Amino acid sequence: MDQSFDLPDSTDWVGTPLSLLAPLESSLRCQVCKDFFDNPVITSCSHTFCSLCIRRCLSTEGKCPACRSSDQELKLRRNWAVQELVDAFMTARPSVLGLARAEKERLKKGEDDTKQLAKKRKVSRVAEEETQVAEVSSQGRRTRSQRTTRTSVEALIAPQSIPEVIEDSQDDDEYIPEDGMVACPICSQKMKEEAVFTHLNVHTEEEAQPPKPAPFGSLMAPPQKDLTLGKPPDRIPAINYSILKDNSLRKKLRDLGIPEWGPKPLLQRRHTEWMNLWNANCDSKNPKSKRVLLSELDIWERTQGGHAATPSPFLSSSNVMRKDFNANEWSTNHDDDFKRLIANARKKSEAQIRSTIPGASESSSGPAQAQPQQHAEALPPNGARIENNPGSDANNTIDLSG
Structure with a gap:
């Protein structure tokens, strides 16, 4: 895998003999950025986050991301113990993870070799059994004299194949000639007898000095001194923007x-x-x-x-969740949008009424409109005469002109 895409994650330990380190690494990561703690601080509700992550959350919502309880930046306290744990774990992680992955590959290879060896043993056992059956069938039964001769020959060859070991019991010390030199009782260095006491004083002075710790990797290295011994910078206080x-x-x-x-x-x-x-x-x-x-x-x-x-309106509308959201300013800035939406809604409502109400009115008022139309057709225009009989009787004629 390309190292540029190999991002460290707590799931790297899954499937290795050290899979129990996965929850340990997960506990050393921030719940906001999912990375190792950077300048960890602890909140008043006893949760630990990166200093920058929790400050951004509190400046936006004013609540703890873990338990959603209210908190303030003034209550944040630095957590040096977690920072030291993270530094030590990040230093040892590449080596330990490399060993875990190598052991995983070794175990996997061992399993493959075991399966292959078992298969070979099975094949060789079958071949050996077939060979023994063939030999028995070809030779037949042996005679008693042949078995006796073979037994005697084996008895003669066996003692000769066992080597005889003779232990040396001589424990005499090697002879060392005397040369007038005396050995130091501490470092066994040879010197003259009158120089022994002066040499012992040198050993006494060396023992009085504190021994220097032998570093074992970077984990046992002496802690680096804080170079920022001067006055710490002043923090920037929060202000009321309104x-x-x-x-x-x-x-x-x-x-x-x-x-x-x-x-x-x-x-x-x-x-x-x-x-x-x-x-x-x-x-x-x-x-x-x-x-x-x-x-x-x-x-x-x-x-x-x-x-x-420029974000879309849907993304910018998320600002309404901020604790310093100004509703009056928002409504003033978006007043034109509100009016446009209301006008569009009214147009759609009126169009819907036109498309539905006329059909319903015709179906409901159809018989009522047909009756006045029939009466209108029965009535003649103004000035016309209505005769009851087609006859010429003038008494039956009604004049409507008047």
Whole structure:
């Protein structure tokens, strides 16, 4: 596998003889970014997160991501013990994981060899049985004299094949001639007898000095001294953006040394992100320089800030979940959209009424309209005469002109 795509994960231990290390590694990872803890801090509800991750969550929602209880950035405390555990585990992880994977491959190869060897033994056993049957059938029964002769020959050859071992019981020490030199009782170094006491004083001085610890890998190496012995940087306090005007907020950004362009919502988000980066850096044993923090802010600017691609309305509508959401400003800015949606809804409603109501009215009022039409056809126009009989009787004629 290409190492550039080999991302470390707790599931790397699954399937190896050290699979029990998977939950251990999972407990050393942040629940927000799923990576190893970076400057871990503990909340008031006893949950541990990366300093930057929990600060971003609290500045957005004001709640713990694990238990959803309310919390504040002022209550966060650094967790040095977890940081030391993470550092030690990350140092030992590549070697231990390599050994676990090598052992996995060895066991797998051993199983394959065992299966292959068992198969070979089975085949050889069958072949041997067939050979024995063939020999018995070809030779027939042996005579008693042949068996006796073979037994005697084997009895003569057997003692000669066993080697005889004679132990040397002579434990005499090697003779060493005397040369007038005396051995030091501590280091066994040969010297003259009058120099022994002076040499013993040297050993006494060496024992008085504290022994230097022998490092065993990087885990037993002496801890590095904190180079940041000076005054720690001051943290950036949170501010209430609703009471600040645009010029005041721009002045604060200018004083912090970060960009001040853009509308007020963008200024607020930029100040919040810089505050989270700066305060999280204050929790680190080895703080980053301001130049590095500015580069991280530039990455945020290009991905989520003013230089980021314009999000769709569905993505931007998620801002209503923020705790500092201004409903009045939202309604004012989107008043035209609301009016357009209402007008479209009314048009659709009227069109639906036109398409459904006329058909229903014709079916319901059809008989009622047919009767007046019949009466209208029966009545003549104004000035016409209605005669009851076709005869010429003038008395039966009704004049309607009048």
